[in-house]
Amino acid sequence: MKTKFSCKYTLAIVLLCCNIFFAFKSVPLSERELKKENKQKATTAASVITATGNQVYCPQSSIKIVTDVAINSTEELTAIYIQISSGYVNGEDTLTLINANPNLTSSWNPDSGTLTISRNNNSATLSEFIAAIKAVEFRNSSATPKGIRNFSISLGQANYLPSSKHYYQFVSSPGISWGNAKRAAAASNYFGLQGYLVTITTLDEAIFVGEQLSGTGWIGGSDARKEPYWIWETGPEEGTQFWYGRQSGSTTTFAYWNDYKEPDNGGELALIGAEDYAYIAPPGNGQKGRWNDTSLYGSSDPANVNYPRGYIVEYGGMPGDVYPQISASTSLTILSITETKAPDICGSGTAVLEAKSSAGTINWYADETGANVIATGSSFTTPVLNANKTYYTAAEFEGCITKRTPVEVRVNIVPQVISVSNPEPVCGSGIFFLEATVSAGEANWYNSKTGGSILGTGSLFITPNLSANTIYYAEANNNECRSLTRIPIEIKIYPLPDVQNQEVVLCAPNSVTLDAGISNMSYLWSTGETTQKITVSELGTYYVDVTASTAGNCSNRKTIKVIELPAPEIQKIDVDNRTVTIILSNPESYYEYSIDGLNFQNSNIFQDAPGGLQTAYAREKIGCKTVSKSFVVLVFPAFFTPNNDSFNDVWEVTGMENYPEAQITIFDRYGKLIAQLNASKKYWDGTINKIPLPASDYWFALKIDNTQPVLRGHFTLKR
Template identity: 50%
Template structure:
């Protein structure tokens, strides 16, 4: 209450009657009027000491109208409204109606029955979701006209699938009112203002007696009203200046409340709505700001330094002041709210399918207070029943039912599914056969659904699902059973499918020897079969004359018709041919024109060995033998073994008394010349004299080493060596 004199009263009356109400000014106008009133009061008090008490009461709005709304229609936002105002204040600059929660871009507020309001003009802000009602001639709009106009404001939504609840805030002041918090919010434009300046400016602002502060945001509808539906973007009261990464609300009644920990991938103990990649906690970006439209997530926040950027998307554009909730303050009644709810029926889950025919119990829930109706068509039709449950008649085909809650345009479907029980499966073959153990693919079909395979005629666990069943490896006669199923509707009459296992012919692979220039018979080995040789022949026994690998497919008679393949390797052995025999003393080596491991050798014709090397062969004319081990033939070769004694002892003891070349008798033309160590000829041996007694001219020669040279003939090389004469 203020004390003012009569002149002041007159001034105020003039202000209230002919100028816009101070209660409808922006914060700047409110402060300016308050200063003017204060100055006038002081001046009047100096002139006149008499005082009159004068109460200035803000207008009070009471509205009702919580209603159901059906999309694509229109509905009045109030069912009743009253504006109580000071008798000295007959009007206001404007009235405001905002969709303060649940707002959709397809929502719209407009004044209906325009002809009844010739002095009224309206403007719709689709961004803020806000309708402004003003005097079309300018100046104040009388409260009576405003009240009458609000009664004719209607809401509409153009989508047939709209849902949710819309809350309407009806207020005299320009600040946005949010019914869920009972607070007021006002964006104050101020390009380039710092966060600290904005905080001070907000805290010195008042709104109809409520103290202001930088806005704090604790819920999604609060964030949407401030961020998406505000007339601009600006500073809000969040900061992590105290502890880096710990974001708190530092203004208003929520000061000290932590709403975020960490950088962009941090966590929140309360509501937070950071833009993508924010907060990044860089470059002293310690203050929260509503993100510029077009940058990232609409209506979200980003962190800036105290001054923000000098231009562009991250330059501060102003600040958001919140009024309400400070200690000792009572809620203003210059705003009222109503709401409409779009009733929605939510059907329960589709009921479980049944087989062939039956009845279903369908369930649904709806927005409290709405009436649930059931239909058999998506639009139109007749109501089949009402309430949370509906029992269908007996049906034999899948049927779709529809449910709505008071609004027929928003029906939801519920499907009652009827599945048909399949006919008994049809097997492609009743019996399958297989030659020997193995896997068999068996087949069956159903008129509907799928085939499940079992190992028994009843019960058991399905082995496989599908028309074509590849069995595991089986070695004995087996029966499997096909059962038809259609989404749980089972025909229990299983169709048997038999598998007969036949034993294929038992054949044994062979390797046989074919001698050079001969023929050999190949036998498939089992009589009474059909045969197919790799040569194209079809007899059980065939004759071949060349080595190689031959196969015979042996097939048993019908119904088995099982085939086994016999493989015969024909190994052709050549007749051996001796090319030469090398003799070195008593050692002889037999060489062939072509070696093979199936040959064996001998130097006496009796004892044969695999090796072609022989030791201690007696001197004289010898014969080398070679033959194929399996009797395919052989060859012989004569050779002579000549042995030169390594020493002799001419001492008449009957042992080694002379030096004689064994085997020399086989070469009548041979001649052996003996020399002493100095190259002196000491003896000659030939066919008539084949031994030396160690003398020269009957004179015994001394014990020593002597050398020999043996010339057999002109075709053989000279054989040279030495021996010892021992006394």
Template identity: 45%
Template structure:
């Protein structure tokens, strides 16, 4: 029902408006006066104003609004002069001044006179930009840059779909209305920041979530090309598919948020109305019910300072948004020393600051912009003496300058420094080397100053590795005469006697106090001494008294690295141990005998006799065989070196038997036992 009543009221209004327009010609407003503003002054917004209306002599009100560039808090429109039939009302939120009659409808003549006396002022000492003033006969906000009108309609709780329908039923002096589409910063400021309250605008992402489109007016169906969302918006909480200008005091003034079609029932997110935009619809009449004027506040938009070394004349440059640039020597007061975008200074010996503005003649206030012509002094470099260094070490070079920073170079012509700062530590040097220091004071370079690093040679020595035999006598010699020596033993002579250590070193120092260390590595080879030859059955192992680099033999001809020999034939052998580097030879005799562990005297021709192999090589050898009770059974000699298992012609039983073996008087007796198996 509420929507039907609203639509009925709109239809009745549209019908009455149609009849009024049929018999009433809209007035034509024309203003002139695009001017330049002096800061902290008041300036009339027009230089001339006309209103042409063939069928009326007056109108209820004229609305003057700062429609572009408005700065709330500092910009003010004020009616000056004496106007007995006109009253004025300034709305700082809208940036709008309303001129209306005091007791009755004012005449156009009175309104024109009042418009000519409306003045603009700004309380900032250094304002910037421009201001556009729209002058119109209707209450809708007029934006001269696109010729459109914007009207806030209060309607608590209205839905987005109802607001869209109501907006499209609205007309303004014959212009078709639609829910506002905001596509520029100027539109955003006039319809949002300078509007009467929060309300719907014509955007929605209902078709595709996150893809916002304008759904009304000439932009219907097009994606947003400009947005002014509040912080954290759009957030799509609860199917929020429709764009809404945020309530004042919530986030950024005039910014947008997304709401559901109905919004909330109360509070900041309850719809309070909607914004209707007029203009741009095909078939709209061409109206002249509004006009505009502008003022521009001169400002310096850029400056180009200059610098030079020592004394020089320099060219400074500046640009402005309007007017002619004036050059001064002081930040305020005085007369210009030059006009134009560039200024060539006289020859300067010190840094000098100049000041520019583009205010017209007669402006007594406003901030000038400083531009500096900088004179940088060419620096000087002082190098500290460098002590000669020894070959293979580094040098630390220091320098100072009266201005700037120091860079170091490895040649007089190189362009890339190898180090920066007052101190430079060279790499390890092997010969005399020249370096160069240069100071840089903001691009002003000193001459390069050279410094020679003298490099003294160190003694030429080579490490030695010496091989000796155990108990040899050795003299270690530093190898260079006439210098200073310090051995690792503490001795200071050129030569010392080897005392048995493996490693020695000597620091050799020349007359330039440059030193080099010579290292001696002594490799002493141990003398070979055979401690014993360990014989186990057919294996002989040579046991040495100490470890060494030895090779071994049991025939004196064929040598091997292993000290273990396998001997197939029993007998007397000589073991040889030789040091591989010629540091001695040792020998030792040893006996290898092969004593069987059992025999089988059964007449089959296999192991029928117990024979000690190799016994024939020892004519003095004696073997005694005993039974388990110690009874002597038989004695064997070199001529009788086997036993057939009998005792005085009688066969003995299978059993274990014992033996003793004596090779000769110089060898120990060997004892053991064996088995007879029948």
């Protein structure tokens, strides 16, 4: 029991020691710094700072960054942090504490643009900190600075960005993974604000975080969920996609990727898709402050660009955050000329020059050093100029005058088109290479004498394929100073003889005449003949070159195919009562039809065909290769009148004589057999056993032979 008890507690002590070891390893701040930080967090409700001082800065002067500042605090201050939070130019901008207090010490960090005013070993009162802030001056060393400088004055160490109203802090933690950095950031708190691994959504924020913090490291972007869709995994932007793709990707909100080519990672990140986590690259690895991507753990080599050096925590924007008033901001607008415009003059004339300034009044000068102001305001109209001239402008505010900015007016020579090409005429159509030489600038090409759109520029212009006379125009353009007129270039297209290719049918063994189709031309046939028409008797392809005697002597070739059409083939003749349809096994549009051999038609259907034995004809429309086939039309009289007047005295089926085996049976309405007709008895006279039957309707059945169906119908006997 004792041994067991001892082992149990020994294990507990080992685990406790391990936890303490890893806990201290993951905490980036020293114990003293941690206590200091916690003390700052405790001042959330007890410390408030406000400041005024949005001013105009005169170049190469010094100016206080505030006009007034107030701090209300029940806690003892140990330091004030003043940072140029946007617009900072390293190497030009500086902050300096003037009239130093023996109880305070100031230090300037040019990398982050931060002036720290801290209490030394002696105590410093709140009023001494306030006086020190009022004594801080800004200075820029450039003769022509521009832009706006924003200053944040904070009671805490974290950097404050006025545009986002958030706080940012780099935490040094060499070798930390992205996941551990994310958890550590989420566990941090700054004056009551919840921390998270930074999300960067604007260029202002990217420059501030990437260039002015004291280190570089992990940020909250990842494409681990779905490659290559990068989203923010932390903070209020969690789940927001900000970029997709790789080199051919696209920004959807804001991205600041580095185009730096990383060195070989020694195989550590060879796995495709492993670089799923974003970080700000260290200085010297591409553009400062831009992002790279690497694996969850990065490189294990401290010399490698992908080695994790720490992480950046952002405070602000989370639900429930109550913003402390521990930071104030002011700004300086640098007096400068921000924009100028000077239109060119063509030949000679005046120009309206324009300028914009960040503040104050705009002055215009005739030279770089002369004292006389020739005009004031945002625009200035020059006198008539015949040559290039440089004017100068400067901004003035409360006695401060900026360095003069040159504004050059260019007077362009009016150019001329010196020469153009004159292309030779062509027959039919062609593409032309037009050339123009100008005295200055380059040539513009048009298809209209005035107006229109530019078709091309340069000394050479290639036309599209043209088939009609066309005029193009060339003008000279010297920096938008155009020649006074456009020079025409006429393109002449001679028309070709208008010939149409043909197919001609030959009825062998006859001959056929081929016609070039156009009179009063010169002709040359493939047979060697030179007349407009020739006669041929063989199938094949013939052509004739037709040449005009007008300007250009243009020739055009006509092709004539001499063909033979197949003969029609009658498949069958359909007879429906007296409607006859001729059906071919090879119907074509070039066939015509007849049932009398004299009158032909395009339709193969004939109405009211005469009864009896008939002949159907089909032939080519030119009259050759006629085929025929016989057929019978049976005509059943609808009535007969047996009154011996020589008209319709008997009932007889016309055409029945063509069917020697045919037999007709006649019945009355009750089905009684009345008569039978055949080859020997071809008609019925209306009697039975020579006794006249009464007027009535009678029925018949015609059996032609054993191969065809029985035809049935009825007729009327009239008395």
